[in-house]
Amino acid sequence: MSALDNRPLLTLESVDQPEQQLAHYQQLLKQHGSPLLVFDANVLRNKFESLQKALPGVDLYYAVKAHPDSHIVSVIDALGGGFDIASAGEMDLLLKHKISGRRTIHTHPIKKDQEIRDALRFGATTFVVDNLYELKKLVNYRSRIGVLLRVSFRSESAKVDLSKKFGCSPDEVIELVSAAEKLGIHIKGLSFHVGSQVDNAAKHVEAVHACHSLMEQINLSADKPLSVLDIGGGFPADYALAGFDIQTFCAPIRDALSALPSDWHIIAEPGRYLIAPAVTSITTVAGKSHRNGFVWYYLDDGIYGSYSGQLFDHAVYPLQVFRGGEKHASIIAGPTCDSIDVVAENILMPSLEIGDLIVGHQMGAYTAATKTRFNSLPDAKLIVENL
Amino acid sequence: MKHFKETLYDAVCQEYRIDKMYFESKTSHQHLMIFHNAQLGRVMTLDGIVQTTEADEFIYHEMLAHVPMLAHGNAKRILIIGGGDGGMLREVVKHPIDHVTQVEIDQSVVDMAIEFLPKHSNGAYQDPRLNLVIDDGFNFVKNFANSGEAKFDVIISDSTDPIGPGEVLFTDDFYQYAKQCLADDGVMVTQNGVPFFQADELQNTQQRMSSLYSDMRFYCAPVPSYYGGFMTFAWGTDNTGASAPELSVLQQRFSALGIKTRYYNPAIHGASFALPQYVIDSLTPSTDNIENGQ
Structure with a gap:
């Protein structure tokens, strides 16, 4: 079993006014689809x-x-x-x-x-x-x-x-x-x-x-x-x-x-x-399952896309979810067929539902720059705010 | 952009105020502008380098056209390579020629110059003696060399710099094919940069042309917007009489032509072949430079 992924994880409890943030991200997704990268000029x-x-x-x-x-x-x-x-x-x-x-x-x-x-x-x-x-x-x-x-x-x-x-x-x-x-x-x-x-x-x-x-x-x-x-x-x-x-x-x-x-x-x-801090990734939980004692969440963006920096750039991006409560050992995986396409392995987090958002912070550098077109999946669209 | 800063050199650059932008096109790898500057009139730049300005283009065009034409004395068939702005053509058609072919790689440059730099061509593109060919200058001389068509008395290479769209016009093959397009007593001239800053260009041209012509030399004129003092023009011919005609002969030809010039005159013609010592010295570089870098 892989070691615990102890990157920063923001949950409902750790952020002020998460509702406002969530509403903003949901609005962006409604307008532009998922996944997104949001650049705040x-x-x-x-x-x-x-x-x-x-x-x-x-x-x-x-x-x-x-x-x-x-x-x-x-x-x-x-x-x-x-x-x-x-x-x-x-x-x-x-x-x-x-x-x-x-x-x-x-x-x-x-x-x-x-x-x-x-x-x-x-x-x-x-x-x-x-x-x-x-x-x-x-x-x-x-x-x-x-x-x-x-x-x-x-x-x-x-x-x-x-x-x-x-x-x-x-x-x-x-x-x-x-x-x-x-x-x-x-x-x-x-x-x-x-x-x-x-x-x-x-x-x-x-x-x-x-x-x-x-x-x-x-x-x-x-x-x-x-x-x-x-x-x-x-x-x-x-x-x-x-x-x-x-x-x-x-x-x-x-x-x-x-x-x-x-x-x-x-x-x-x-x-x-x-x-790095000027760009935020927004992904959507497209699927969920329970396998080998873990809760698996399958996102619509991953290692072959915006999270490519976890592989090429050795970066570990802080994540944010809009749920709270009890945490479970979870695995966050990307959308491709490849087993390497895992964003976080053995991370403790609150239970999510299909359709929930997972936000990646500090995701402006060496992220989109090194994405691939594997599986011919669509890229995360870059949305610009405060230009 | 409110100012244009030339990108020709790293440690120094000339800067022009852009008073009015007339035309700008950015295609992949190419950036062309025509703008007005209070001091220099309309200015054309390509890839960060000044190509021509209304205020001083006469120096360049008169010297690159009239020197070979009047030295030859009976130039009837002329070839201009490049020169899309039309300034060279304007000067060439002032002579009693039978025919001029101009080879320009891009029709849009000609169209754009007629519209935004009208004083350069001044109607010359309407001259019935003109055959305007839209082709790569290199292709043209290569094909023409073996075509059996009547050769040219004067060839003028009015190119951009050696880095960019005109780079094939600075190759050994180009010079060889061009020579094959030239009549036995013909003269070829090319623009050759500003040796104060670009001595290498002078040496490269000398190496390429001196093996092809019994008389290969440079002449020069200062063009203010080609920053750095004298610009040199390369001169190649097997017609040794054309290189140093008597002043009285030039005067006679020039007055017979009956044109007004602003830089060229027969005395300047002869004097322009006298090179400053730094130019002469840079033609014979010390050999311990390039080969022995290590």
């Missing part, structure tokens, strides 16, 4: 502003991959944010909003020549590399671009390791910068990603210190000084509903950044922190 605005306050002077580039949606892009655009992009599809999305390539950084460390050309046509001029093969690909375009060298600093606490696959070791930085100089390519700064959803900022701080000293050392002799530091992402979503405070989280990063020369450009690529 005000939450995104609020998170963007909080992160700006937590990291003053840092330019924020929304990681489009976290949730490549047109409405989300329009909100970030209106807030004056930049965009971290990695593919032609993401560029097309920005082009629809007439967002200039000057407001983007192309962060994919591995690119085909056609992808570089597409990015240049789109207007991106900042590219990221982490090795000599990639640097050489940029020689033909060297007059147009500025390059960030991605350095690897792994965080032990990261739920998603982004330094295993990409990033050069700090020892290689000086050699690569000098190789680039010989190739006529301007390395304008360093970038790092400590990983996604980290517990604390210790690795950010270590990386900022290390990059600071590398850049200072290079700038003693470089033709063209390095002046950009991209501190990546990693800012967590509050999946534990524990009242995460971004100001506190970022305080040590602020301290580390305050030691940098004031004319350096500091940028960050937040995705999850901004968009």
